[in-house]
Amino acid sequence: DADVTQTPRNRITKTGKRIMLECSQTKGHDRMYWYRQDPGLGLRLIYYSFDVKDINKGEISDGYSVSRQAQAKFSLSLESAIPNQTALYFCATSDSRGRTDTQYFGPGTRLTVL
């Protein structure tokens, strides 16, 4: 879905570095989410935001922080990256006015921490 974009698409960094992953959407949705995907573990929720002033921790928030700069932008930061944060990261959006909680995913960011 081209309406949800993520930058960068791939990133290699070193242990201890601070990095930011960015997500933008043009769908006009108010809700945004960050997930990480690891083989065999599915998609696990890191943080979610139901509007600009609302930030909530997901099931695996330790080591991560987020910022909702505008309704259309939601960024994920790793303050001091460690190797076990190597994963595929997805941003997703949903619309609280919708009939369901359907989420629409961005293309993903593949992060490698050396």
Added chain:
Amino acid sequence: GENVEQHPSTLSVQEGDSAVIKCTYSDSASNYFPWYKQELGKRPQLIIDIRSNVGEKKDQRIAVTLNKTAKHFSLHITETQPEDSAVYFCAASGTASKLTFGTGTRLQVTL
């Protein structure tokens, strides 16, 4: 919180056969159950969903069934084709409007 279990983790079927993937959930308040398909190197995409007031929903070759009493739901794919090969995720959403995902099923359709 919600816990979703998904089985099997891998499934291999011959082209034309049916495939069934099963999920169970723990939170009786969950009321929305989507299924996502993720092709290799791509993002997860919604293929079908069902709300708790419906027992079954069908869309061409795919169908989802829901048993609220037993807290389980299933994805059925009939007449499988090679392009059905992918990883499938079930999910459940309740009062918190968050999705909890299963761990995924890798479906391989062989010729």
